[in-house]
Amino acid sequence: MDLLGHRLLFVTGKGGVGKSTVAAALALAAARRGLRTLLVEMDTRSMLAEVFGTGAVGAVPVELRAGVEAVDLEPDHVAEDFLRTHLRFERVWRPILESRVWHTFYEAAPGLKELLCLGKVYRLEEEVRRYSRVRRWDLLVVDAPATGHAMGLLNVSRVASRILVGPLRRFAQRITDLVTDPERTAACIVTLAEEMPVNETLELHGRLTGKLGLKVACVILNALVRPALEGEARDRFETLRQGDVLRRGLEGALGGGPATALLDCTEAQLAREALQARYARRLRRRLRVPSVEVPWLAVPEWDLRAVEEVSHLLERGLGRVR
Amino acid sequence: MTPGSATPLDALLADRRVVVCCGSGGVGKTTVSAALALRGAGLGRKVLVCTIDPARRLANAMGIARLGDRERRVPPERLTAAGVLPGGALWAMMLDTKRTFDRLVERYAPDPASRDRILANGFYQNLSNQVMGSQEYMAMEKLYELREEGGYDQIVLDTPPTKHALDFLSASRRMSEFLDGSVVKWFLRPSILAGRAGAQAVRRGTRAVAEALDRLLGLSFIKDLSEFFQAFEGLFDGFRERARRVEEVLGSAETAFVLVTSPAPWTLAEADYFRGRLTERGMSLGAVVVNRVRADYGVNGTLSAADLARVPAQLAPLVPPLVASLEAHQALARGDARRLAALRERAGPEVPVATVPDFPTDVHDLEGLMRINAHLFR
Ligand SMILES: Nc1ncnc2c1ncn2[C@@H]1O[C@H](COP(=O)(O)OP(=O)(O)OP(=O)(O)O)[C@@H](O)[C@H]1O
Ligand SMILES: Nc1ncnc2c1ncn2[C@@H]1O[C@H](COP(=O)(O)OP(=O)(O)OP(=O)(O)O)[C@@H](O)[C@H]1O
Ligand SMILES: [Mg+2]
Ligand SMILES: [Mg+2]
Numbered sequence: 001m002d003l004l005g006h007r008l009l010f011v012t013g014k015g016g017v018g019k020s021t022v023a024a025a026l027a028l029a030a031a032r033r034g035l036r037t038l039l040v041e042m043d044t045r046s047m048l049a050e051v052f053g054t055g056a057v058g059a060v061p062v063e064l065r066a067g068v069e070a071v072d073l074e075p076d077h078v079a080e081d082f083l084r085t086h087l088r089f090e091r092v093w094r095p096i097l098e099s100r101v102w103h104t105f106y107e108a109a110p111g112l113k114e115l116l117c118l119g120k121v122y123r124l125e126e127e128v129r130r131y132s133r134v135r136r137w138d139l140l141v142v143d144a145p146a147t148g149h150a151m152g153l154l155n156v157s158r159v160a161s162r163i164l165v166g167p168l169r170r171f172a173q174r175i176t177d178l179v180t181d182p183e184r185t186a187a188c189i190v191t192l193a194e195e196m197p198v199n200e201t202l203e204l205h206g207r208l209t210g211k212l213g214l215k216v217a218c219v220i221l222n223a224l225v226r227p228a229l230e231g232e233a234r235d236r237f238e239t240l241r242q243g244d245v246l247r248r249g250l251e252g253a254l255g256g257g258p259a260t261a262l263l264d265c266t267e268a269q270l271a272r273e274a275l276q277a278r279y280a281r282r283l284r285r286r287l288r289v290p291s292v293e294v295p296w297l298a299v300p301e302w303d304l305r306a307v308e309e310v311s312h313l314l315e316r317g318l319g320r321v322r
Numbered sequence: 323m324t325p326g327s328a329t330p331l332d333a334l335l336a337d338r339r340v341v342v343c344c345g346s347g348g349v350g351k352t353t354v355s356a357a358l359a360l361r362g363a364g365l366g367r368k369v370l371v372c373t374i375d376p377a378r379r380l381a382n383a384m385g386i387a388r389l390g391d392r393e394r395r396v397p398p399e400r401l402t403a404a405g406v407l408p409g410g411a412l413w414a415m416m417l418d419t420k421r422t423f424d425r426l427v428e429r430y431a432p433d434p435a436s437r438d439r440i441l442a443n444g445f446y447q448n449l450s451n452q453v454m455g456s457q458e459y460m461a462m463e464k465l466y467e468l469r470e471e472g473g474y475d476q477i478v479l480d481t482p483p484t485k486h487a488l489d490f491l492s493a494s495r496r497m498s499e500f501l502d503g504s505v506v507k508w509f510l511r512p513s514i515l516a517g518r519a520g521a522q523a524v525r526r527g528t529r530a531v532a533e534a535l536d537r538l539l540g541l542s543f544i545k546d547l548s549e550f551f552q553a554f555e556g557l558f559d560g561f562r563e564r565a566r567r568v569e570e571v572l573g574s575a576e577t578a579f580v581l582v583t584s585p586a587p588w589t590l591a592e593a594d595y596f597r598g599r600l601t602e603r604g605m606s607l608g609a610v611v612v613n614r615v616r617a618d619y620g621v622n623g624t625l626s627a628a629d630l631a632r633v634p635a636q637l638a639p640l641v642p643p644l645v646a647s648l649e650a651h652q653a654l655a656r657g658d659a660r661r662l663a664a665l666r667e668r669a670g671p672e673v674p675v676a677t678v679p680d681f682p683t684d685v686h687d688l689e690g691l692m693r694i695n696a697h698l699f700r
Contacts, residue, residue, distance in 0.1 A: 015347020015483040016589075047588060087534055096534050105535070107496055110445070110456075146347055146483060148457075163444060168538050195684055196348075196377050228647040229640070237640055246637060253632035254625065261619035262641075265648045268617070271682035298650040300657040301587060 003217050003318055004030045006186045008125055008178065009141045010214070012150040012204065013190035014197045018222040020046060021302075022190045022294070023143035025311035031067030032315070035138040039064065040121060041072040042145055042153075048072075051304050069137075073120055075113050079106055082116045085123070086167070114156040115172065122175045144187075147204050154179060154187075154212050179214060186217035191283070193221055193276035198283050205287055218321065219289050220314070223296040224276055228269045237266075292317035329699045330674035334608045335362065338578040340469065340477050340571060341608075345582035346592045347483035350613035350678070352376045354582050354698075355480040356384065356414070357691040361699060363401060363410035367475040370413040372464060374457070374482045379686035384414040391418035391425070393472070396688075404688035413474070422460040432556040439553040446550055457482045458493035462568045469571065578608030585615050585658040590665060597669075607673055611698065612662055614680035616655040624649060 003009065004026070011023040020041070027039040041048065041057060049056050052064045059077035061069040079102075083093035096102050106112055127136040144150045157179065160172035179185050187208055191201040201219060208214045229237050240246040250259035284291060294313050299306045335341060335358065343355040352373050359371035370393055373386075381387045386394050396412040406412075424441060431437035440446050461481060468477055536544055571577055579600060583593040593610070600607050625645055633641050666675050676698045685694060 017348070083534075086538060092534070102535075148483075164539055166536075166538050195379065195686070199378060229643055233640055233643055240637065240640070246640075249634045249637045250641075253634065253637075254629050258621050258625065258629075261621045262644045262648050264617075265619050265651050266644055268682040269647060269651075275683055298654060300653055 003186065003188065004033060004035065004139060006217070007139060007184040008121070008186075009139070009217075010144045010150070010154065010185070010187040011141065011190060012144040012147065012187060013220075014192075014200045015146040017190050017192050017197050018220075018294075019146070019190050020044060020048075020143050021307060021310055022188070022220055022222065022314065023141050024048065024051070024307050025314050026188070027064075027068050027070075027139075027141045028308060028311040029315040029318075030139050030141070031065070032311075035067070036136070037068045037139045037141060038124060038137040039068060039070040040124065040140055040142040041070065042117060042143065043072060043074050044143060046072060046143070047302070051302070051307055053304070071124070073117050075106075075117070078113075078116045078120050081120060111152070111156045111159060114153045115160050115168075118153055118157055118175055118179070119171060122171075122178055125178065147200050151204070151207055151212065154208065154214060158212070180212075182215040186215045188218050188220060189216060190220045190222050192223055193279040193283070195279060198279045201283065202286055205289065216289055218318070219283065219287060219291040221280055221283070221291055221293045224280070224293050225269060225272050225296045227273055228266055290321040292321060331609055331676055331699055332361075332365070334578055334674060335476070338476065338576060338608070339474075340465065340479065340577040341580060342479045342481065342572070342577060343580045343582055343611075344481045344596070346584075346589050349582050349584045349589060350611075351483075351582045352380070352480045353685050353691070353694065354580065354611050354613060354678075355478045356380065357694040357698065358580065359412055359414070359476075359478040360401075360404075360406060360688065360691050361695050362476045362478070363396075363412040364406040364695075366407075366409040368411050368413075368473070369476045369478065370415065370468060370472060370474045371478040371480070372415050372417055372461070372468065373480045374417050374461065376416065376480075377684070377686055379684075381416060383687040384412075386414045386416050391415065391421040393468075400688060404692050406688070406692070417457070417461055417464055417480075419457045419460045422464050423456070426463060427557070430557050430560050436553050436556065440550070440557075443550045443553065445547055446554075459496075462493055463564060465571075466564050466568050573603070573605050577605070579605060580609050580611055581607055582611045582613055585612050585661055587661065590661055593665075594668065607669075609674045609676060610665065610669055611676050611678065612665065613678045615662065615677045616651065616658050616680050618655040618659060619648065619652060621648065621652065622656075 009023075009026065011019050011026065013019050024039060027037045030037040038061060039048070046057060048054070048064065048070055049062075052070075054062050054064055054070075056062075057070045057072045059071060059074060059081070061071050063069050080093075080097055083097055084090075087093040087096070121140065121142060124137070125135075125140055128134060129136050145153060157172040157175035161169050161176055164172060189201050189204055189208075191197040205216050205219075208216050227234070237246070240249075247259060247263060250262060253259075254262075280291075280293075292314060294310055294317065297306050297309060341355075341358055343351045343358070345351050352375070355371050355373060356376070359369045362369035371384075373381075376384070376386075378387065383400075384394075384396050385400070393413040393415040396414055398408065398411070401412060402408060427440050427446075428437055431440060458481070461479065465477065465479055468474065581593055581596060581600075583589050597607050597610075625641075630638075630641060662675070662677065669675050678694050678697045681690070681693070685691065
């Protein structure tokens with residue numbers, strides 16, 4: 001499976017599981033491959049600027065590094081952009097944008113914000129380079145909102161093309177065509193190997209591929225703890241743990257404090273590993289979608305190096321499932 | 323008073339009728355809500371916890387696995403088995419946005435005909451289902467209802483995972499703004515209902531907006547909307563009034579906000595932002611719960627070569643990997659401790675900061691909640 005070969009990727013999943021990290025990492029991986037990539041944030045007040053050391057990311061694409069640009073689709077800008085393109089003359093759209101009716105309507109009308117946001121993604125996908133018909137970007141990676149909101153977003157054009165009638169209906173239809181075209185668009189679900197994220201992933205997968213008609217290209221199992229002990233060392237540990245040989249030996253050599261610390265820390269880690277392994281298994285058993293594992297990185301502060309590491313790990317993982 | 327009431331968190335919760343647990347996604351809001359409710363019950367109160375999407379096993383443990391938007395009493399014998407002192411009582415429920423909205427309509431619609439018209443309206447069905455903010459809004463409506471009629475000593479409200487932890491605070495306000503004059507009036511203008519949009523709008527700005535929207539959205543959609551608003555008209559005042567009351571309750575001394583966060587830098591930054599906005603709105607932060615703090619195993623620095631030389635040969639190959647992972651863990655734990663200290667500093671003496679360790683396994687039963695409470699209340 002060639003994930004980066006699509007035109008548009010939606011990265012979604014439960015809140016806090018690593019969507020933004022994975023989206024940024026995928027964009028970096030795409031750029032390494034020579035693809036001109038746009039990372040699309042959806043009003044996330046994102047950490048990108050901090051991580052990449054660029055100026056604030058906003059409505060205008062900012063270069064994060066060679067080959068990767070980023071935008072943040074802030075709702076007010078999206079609205080302005082929308083009214084501007086559809087109504088053309090500033091003397092027409094400006095008063096609307098500034099009126100209270102529009103403001104309240106935009107704030108609360110169900111789905112309108114989502115529709116305009118998704119519409120903006122659609123228009124970015126179509127954007128061409130100056131004086132040419134070549135697309136400006138080869139790949140758009142969307143850091144989509146978490147599960148519930150993501151479904152609202154990805155469903156909105158479908159609903160809109162059912163209930164609207166004006167020019168917006170055709171617009172909505174074209175958006176739906178793009179989003180549901182498996183050649184051009186794929187979703188990628190990020191999850192942790194824990195109960196709630198895994199359950200949510202199963203549900204989300206069902207809805208995305210079912211009613212919404214999207215292709216889910218892969219699941220990314222993020223932040224799996226790396227085993228503290230592997231292979232022979234693991235076996236030895238298990239054997240020695242029986243009958244307290246390990247504890248007594250360590251206590252004798254290192255003293256009670258350090259020995260207890262070593263053992264407690266290891267036990268906790270093994271328990272976490274076992275838990276994650278159980279949920280990872282459940283996920284794989286229940287979903288026939290390729291999954292890629294990203295280990296948990298023990299970095300105290302999350303920075304560009306960490307995102308790059310995730311990017312390389314992801315690239316390698318994706319290479320294996322291809 | 324019970325001996326437990328000496329802890330800062332008990333002191334905070336003792337006289338609060340409403341406790342709202344908020345914070346970023348996945349930090350442990352639902353778990354902490356349930357734990358706080360359990361504590362209240364253990365202190366002899368009649369407590370209700372209103373959860374949003376609890377983990378399935380936690381829902382099972384509380385006996386609310388079936389959706390239904392109804393409060394269910396947690397069997398007293400389960401509480402006793404988990405070590406909760408008898409005397410109080412615990413009810414739990416799972417918020418069901420759509421059901422709550424439907425029931426509101428059923429209850430407040432002026433007559434059966436308008437009730438049916440609303441429930442059948444396509445626009446309403448979208449509104450009540452999956453619109454951003456409607457979950458938050460319904461949590462508020464539910465809170466209002468439960469507080470007025472439930473007869474509980476204390477209601478612990480879990481909050482939905484929002485993009486920004488704040489969204490739910492403004493949900494009532496946003497909804498009541500939407501339902502407020504200008505927009506509704508616009509949709510109810512006679513010209514629309516008659517099928518000629520725009521024509522009779524009074525002010526110039528309004529007319530421009532009207533015409534543009536008509537053109538963009540299509541007249542029949544606008545008509546649909548108008549019908550919805552028309553059917554809903556009789557309910558607006560009630561919605562607005564309740565939104566106002568809920569905001570009043572949230573800002574009053576009977577409510578405590580408990581901010582749940584993880585010790586990770588980004589979540590803490592969100593938490594700070596949230597704290598600021600809460601204060602801006604004249605609502606006060608009651609306490610902060612830092613959940614899943616990594617244990618400090620109490621060793622700093624590396625083990626010396628001399629130490630390692632004393633390890634029996636049989637164990638020797640195990641020691642380097644174990645030491646390496648302990649050291650990596652300790653570095654993280656120190657980071658947590660540092661950020662926690664800084665948070666305590668920022669929170670000041672009035673806001674208790676409680677911590678819960680990161681357990682190696684999920685917390686999905688009442689015993690697990692009790693274990694959390696052993697840390698929260700001390
Ligand atoms: N593989 C990993 N190893 C260690 N930490 C990670 C890993 N992936 C993500 N994180 C941490 O988890 C935090 C949350 O990640 P991120 O912001 O990408 O999640 P998200 O799903 O976008 O969250 P939200 O739903 O709030 O937008 C990050 O700050 C990062 O520190
Ligand atoms: N102290 C802890 N140690 C270990 N696991 C924990 C701890 N607290 C919570 N958990 C686990 O973390 C997961 C998420 O917790 P919870 O559902 O309470 O979060 P939430 O903030 O309500 O999430 P959401 O924003 O999705 O509603 C649960 O599986 C829970 O068992
Ligand atoms: Mg994110
Ligand atoms: Mg929750």
